[in-house]
Amino acid sequence: MRAATHTAALREDGGNDRPNNIISYPEQIKPMSDPTRSLTFPPDFVWGVSTSAFQIEGAAKLDGKGPSIWDRFCEQPGVIADASNGDIACDHYHRWADDLDLIRDLGVDAYRFSICWPRVQPMGHGAWNEKGLDFYERLIDGMLARGLQAHATLNHWDLPQGLQDQGGWHARSTVDHFVEYALMIQRRFGDRLSSIVTHNEPWVAAMLGHHQGIFAPGIKDEAHAIQVSHHLLLSHGRAVQALRAEGTQAKLGIVLNLAPMHPATHSEADRAKARLEDGKLLRWYTDPLCHGHYPADVLAALGDKAPVVHAGDMDDIRQPIDFLGVNYYSRSVQSADGHWDPKAAGKEVSEMGWEVYPAGLTELLQRLHRDYPMLPSLWITENGGAFPDPWVGGQVQDEARVRYLQDHIAAVRIAIDSGVPVGAYMVWSLMDNFEWASGYEKRFGIVHVDYATQQRTLKDSALWYRAFLQRQHQGA
Numbered sequence: 001m002r003a004a005t006h007t008a009a010l011r012e013d014g015g016n017d018r019p020n021n022i023i024s025y026p027e028q029i030k031p032m033s034d035p036t037r038s039l040t041f042p043p044d045f046v047w048g049v050s051t052s053a054f055q056i057e058g059a060a061k062l063d064g065k066g067p068s069i070w071d072r073f074c075e076q077p078g079v080i081a082d083a084s085n086g087d088i089a090c091d092h093y094h095r096w097a098d099d100l101d102l103i104r105d106l107g108v109d110a111y112r113f114s115i116c117w118p119r120v121q122p123m124g125h126g127a128w129n130e131k132g133l134d135f136y137e138r139l140i141d142g143m144l145a146r147g148l149q150a151h152a153t154l155n156h157w158d159l160p161q162g163l164q165d166q167g168g169w170h171a172r173s174t175v176d177h178f179v180e181y182a183l184m185i186q187r188r189f190g191d192r193l194s195s196i197v198t199h200n201e202p203w204v205a206a207m208l209g210h211h212q213g214i215f216a217p218g219i220k221d222e223a224h225a226i227q228v229s230h231h232l233l234l235s236h237g238r239a240v241q242a243l244r245a246e247g248t249q250a251k252l253g254i255v256l257n258l259a260p261m262h263p264a265t266h267s268e269a270d271r272a273k274a275r276l277e278d279g280k281l282l283r284w285y286t287d288p289l290c291h292g293h294y295p296a297d298v299l300a301a302l303g304d305k306a307p308v309v310h311a312g313d314m315d316d317i318r319q320p321i322d323f324l325g326v327n328y329y330s331r332s333v334q335s336a337d338g339h340w341d342p343k344a345a346g347k348e349v350s351e352m353g354w355e356v357y358p359a360g361l362t363e364l365l366q367r368l369h370r371d372y373p374m375l376p377s378l379w380i381t382e383n384g385g386a387f388p389d390p391w392v393g394g395q396v397q398d399e400a401r402v403r404y405l406q407d408h409i410a411a412v413r414i415a416i417d418s419g420v421p422v423g424a425y426m427v428w429s430l431m432d433n434f435e436w437a438s439g440y441e442k443r444f445g446i447v448h449v450d451y452a453t454q455q456r457t458l459k460d461s462a463l464w465y466r467a468f469l470q471r472q473h474q475g476a
């Protein structure tokens, strides 16, 4: 049952004590058919849940944290759908211990989280913030104490504003600052991290942040965005080299947002558009990472907007990685004469308007393995959806999300059966959180968050995932 609501006062210090946190565990979910019922995965396959710092932590101004570009961006009128920000979010900064209990109780192997750079280094250069480092110390040790693998992402978009003031990712100097930051995290926590991801979705950070301007830092300049993407890739490669030189035991990788690009029709124009968009989204990142060069067709299309590349950069970017993280939500359909709307085409869509298309995950994994066989392992680092969350008798019956997860996990299994080395699957997201420009209006959690009380309630999708994982751990 949904427990009585309770408003826990938000604490002003970053202490260790737990605020009252009510977690409600409903009984069981509505019975439905399940395509994963008889599926088994390799015993070492890693199951997890994902979050990111800005989206859940809150405590935006506590304990010496510096502002990030997202803190600053949210201050601009009109950029966030519900005019909200990350000041409190899920108050995870104070509720981390209960949240980790919740994650453990789901029965996952792994928790993918991100480190807020300006919490540990307020300006992004210069002084480190011990209180911020202590927070991640508590969090990582808390994971290990609960038997959870800790998977850290260094950059899930919340660049220190102090670095933005010096040009942000457009400035080559940010690459060096990022490497220093990566080394600090390795020295403090590397012995306890199962993996370190350099960047989450560099395409989004570069293009939505610096071309479309709908994400922080809100710049609208394509050439600027392309240069940003180059510096993100370069900082990835340099950080990987530095972490290896430091003898890290953590597996190293990068996370890309990827989607198969399908032409809307068989016309030559639509096919050419799909091919170019595939170049911009996928090959722009995977070609440098795996082959050490940018795709020629995209470079040609960019013309004088191509990035400034120094001698040695491409070799620096092409570093062996232990895994490629894949964030998969949907396919993309490209039409030469404009926008293709899945809803108008009668497709099932999530609340983000993204088509539900599980077969695209199989297709994408097979294509990555075919075109980039040097990638030793592909991890699904995010998959999930924003769907309606109807409350029925004290439960969140999010049937559409349950089906989405089942069908996508089944799609992963098909890829594995065809020989693709998939090593992990992590649901986006553990709990409802700040969904960037959509604010709190879009809910991706398998755990519901009541933002007025910070109460967490397992949705049917969480109960289903827990039951699925129990079967996996028993060998199904």
Ligand code: FCB
Binding pocket: 052, 055, 200, 201, 204, 257, 327, 382, 428, 435, 436, 444
């Ligand atoms: C991805 C982001 C993640 C979340 C999901 C819905 O692009 O990595 O933070 O917002 O989309």
